[in-house]
Amino acid sequence: MRVISATRAIFLKELRIEFRNKQMINSMLILSLMILASFRFIFEFIDFSETELASPILWITFFFSGMFALAPIYQREVEQGTKEGLMLAPISASSIYFGKFLATFIIILGLNLFSTMIFFAFFAQPMPDMGMLLGIIVLGTIGFTALGNLISAISANLSQSQVMLPVLLIPILLFTVIMTSVEATFQIFDGAVLADLSNGIKLILAFDIIFVASGYLMIDYIIEE
Amino acid sequence: MTKKNILTIIMLLASAALTFTGLYMAFLWAPTHDTMGDVQRIFYFHVASAWVSYLAFGITLLGSLLYLKTSNMKYDILAYSSAEIGVVFCTAAIITGALWAKGVWGVFWIWDDMKLFMTMVLWLVFIAYLALRSNSDPGKARARMSAVFGIIGFLCIPLSFAANRIWTQFHPTVIASESGSLQTPMVQTLVTAVFAFTFLYLGILMIKTDLETTREEIEEIKQEIGDF
Numbered sequence: 088m089r090v091i092s093a094t095r096a097i098f099l100k101e102l103r104i105e106f107r108n109k110q111m112i113n114s115m116l117i118l119s120l121m122i123l124a125s126f127r128f129i130f131e132f133i134d135f136s137e138t139e140l141a142s143p144i145l146w147i148t149f150f151f152s153g154m155f156a157l158a159p160i161y162q163r164e165v166e167q168g169t170k171e172g173l174m175l176a177p178i179s180a181s182s183i184y185f186g187k188f189l190a191t192f193i194i195i196l197g198l199n200l201f202s203t204m205i206f207f208a209f210f211a212q213p214m215p216d217m218g219m220l221l222g223i224i225v226l227g228t229i230g231f232t233a234l235g236n237l238i239s240a241i242s243a244n245l246s247q248s249q250v251m252l253p254v255l256l257i258p259i260l261l262f263t264v265i266m267t268s269v270e271a272t273f274q275i276f277d278g279a280v281l282a283d284l285s286n287g288i289k290l291i292l293a294f295d296i297i298f299v300a301s302g303y304l305m306i307d308y309i310i311e312e
Numbered sequence: 313m314t315k316k317n318i319l320t321i322i323m324l325l326a327s328a329a330l331t332f333t334g335l336y337m338a339f340l341w342a343p344t345h346d347t348m349g350d351v352q353r354i355f356y357f358h359v360a361s362a363w364v365s366y367l368a369f370g371i372t373l374l375g376s377l378l379y380l381k382t383s384n385m386k387y388d389i390l391a392y393s394s395a396e397i398g399v400v401f402c403t404a405a406i407i408t409g410a411l412w413a414k415g416v417w418g419v420f421w422i423w424d425d426m427k428l429f430m431t432m433v434l435w436l437v438f439i440a441y442l443a444l445r446s447n448s449d450p451g452k453a454r455a456r457m458s459a460v461f462g463i464i465g466f467l468c469i470p471l472s473f474a475a476n477r478i479w480t481q482f483h484p485t486v487i488a489s490e491s492g493s494l495q496t497p498m499v500q501t502l503v504t505a506v507f508a509f510t511f512l513y514l515g516i517l518m519i520k521t522d523l524e525t526t527r528e529e530i531e532e533i534k535q536e537i538g539d540f
Contacts (some may be wrong), residue, residue, distance in 0.1 A: 127488060142493065182485075195360065197462075222500060237460075241444070245448045246447050246448070251444065254443050254444075255440050255443075258437045258439075258440050258468075259468045262433050262471075262472035277444060301463075301467065305464070308460050309456065
């Protein structure tokens with residue numbers, strides 16, 4: 088029970104920080120908008136009613152805007168000197184991890200839904216099955232946030248942490264969750280039914296479970312001093 | 313001279329002797345390949361580099377696991393030294409592979425071949441590992457972080473393998489095909505090259521771990537007398 092209440096406390100603390108400091112969320116929303124706008128204008132000569140670029144554009148936007156949401160979660164504790172307080176608190180490292188994981192999951196998911204809306208406004212696409220699309224976005228975001236949290240905890244301790252987060256995150260995330268999600272999303276845009284997606288969904292679910300488990304098991308080694 | 317130094321020298325000498333023998337065998341002794349021609353001669357050192365890089369990354373994984381289990385800095389040094397050598401040999405394997413591919417397939421790289429893809433993932437993961445090392449202060453925290461990253465990075469290899477069911481196979485499978493396509497002198501040359509590079513790896517690994525241990529000791533002494 089103590090783990091759950093500690094997780095809840097960390098979760099609420101993170102959300103409170105994010106929503107009190109609205110600058111943060113605002114700039115992340117603006118960043119998503121800017122990324123999508125750049126895609127819109129550099130691909131201007133492409134006919135988007137029949138393009139296959141929809142799914143990669145969507146996921147690259149998720150990836151880079153999500154990265155900026157991940158960067159401060161542990162960095163902030165180091166910069167503001169609250170890391171010591173957090174470590175002195177009689178709670179386990181895994182409840183810190185889960186609290187932060189759930190809070191960032193909600194924020195990044197909100198960010199991704201916003202990007203998806205902007206995406207459909209910018210690019211003329213035949214509407215895919217929204218239920219399946221949202222399902223894949225939720226599943227992909229779980230894996231992204233689970234591993235991203237762990238890597239963010241590592242990069243917070245490094246010099247040039249802003250650069251190191253993408254450097255560490257890309258090789259391990261891109262080839263697993265992101266690629267599988269891009270493929271599944273591509274199938275959805277292509278008009279696939281749920282049965283076609285079952286393999287992709289199983290894989291993303293497996294990644295989610297593995298990444299959450301490895302975050303839970305490994306965070307002890309990162310946070311302990 | 314300590315016993316370890318003598319062993320290192322023996323390793324390096326064995327590697328030098330085998331490398332020269334291997335070069336002779338690869339360029340003059342082994343027959344020309346039926347379909348690929350002389351380009352195929354790069355194969356012996358390409359396979360040897362690839363094998364050493366996989367071995368080195370495997371040792372990094374082992375070192376990382378042992379470090380998290382025991383907290384002994386010895387294993388951290390082993391993991392790091394092996395990763396650094398692994399990246400060098402992996403780069404060599406990728407470059408020789410690209411040259412070979414240009415001669416046989418007409419392009420430097422085929423993006424949807426599974427083996428090429430896996431090697432690329434490994435290479436990127438361990439370059440990130442080295443970047444992590446060089447951006448953090450020496451000590452227990454760095455050792456723990458890099459061990460965690462090394463393990464997760466290695467874990468991602470089978471995962472990304474699973475994620476790519478659609479890949480085609482262009483890369484020749486040498487080991488699994490019961491050497492049906494290789495003539496006996498070719499196999500002998502390959503074995504010589506593999507042994508040469510394995511000894512080279514072990515020799516460099518010993519020197520590198522020694523170097524890192526000394527660096528560690530100097531850091532400790534610096535801490536004791538205070539930094540200047």
